[in-house]
Amino acid sequence: xxxxxxxxxxxxxxxxxxxxxxxxxxxxxxxxxxxxxxxxxxxxxxxxxxxxxxxxxxxxxxxxxxxxxxxxxxxxxxxxxxxxxxxxxxxxxxxxxxxxxxxxxxxxxxxxxxxxxxxxxxxxxxxxxxxxxxxxxxxxxxxxxxxxx
Numbered sequence: 001x002x003x004x005x006x007x008x009x010x011x012x013x014x015x016x017x018x019x020x021x022x023x024x025x026x027x028x029x030x031x032x033x034x035x036x037x038x039x040x041x042x043x044x045x046x047x048x049x050x051x052x053x054x055x056x057x058x059x060x061x062x063x064x065x066x067x068x069x070x071x072x073x074x075x076x077x078x079x080x081x082x083x084x085x086x087x088x089x090x091x092x093x094x095x096x097x098x099x100x101x102x103x104x105x106x107x108x109x110x111x112x113x114x115x116x117x118x119x120x121x122x123x124x125x126x127x128x129x130x131x132x133x134x135x136x137x138x139x140x141x142x143x144x145x146x147x148x149x
Contacts, residue, residue: 002080005126007115010068029147034074034135072130084116
């Protein structure tokens, strides 16, 4: 099973969308293995968005992610990285399909509700930035036998 990182950005938290988004992921069959409500420091934000350093939008990313609390999470499941990316929808909410998180809850690219890892390598890197191994909860949902063969 793959693990991936997902963060509900300050706009999702401020708009009271935490429960709705988590419900979608649980209903799909993914397993939550770590979660925390937190305020991101400038240092953590710069590390998280390090690949974008020097790009014109870098400072805006850092400024926004540090503007309020986020919900950082680790999700586990079959093809979790690609499946959660699909559930999130395109980065620009106006191009995201209805039924996706961004397509249903966002309008502006700068307020697109959610961040998710775009590859297994990114997932490993991002998980290690926000969580340590002791924060991962190993458990097996009884319903899992009804989700996976």
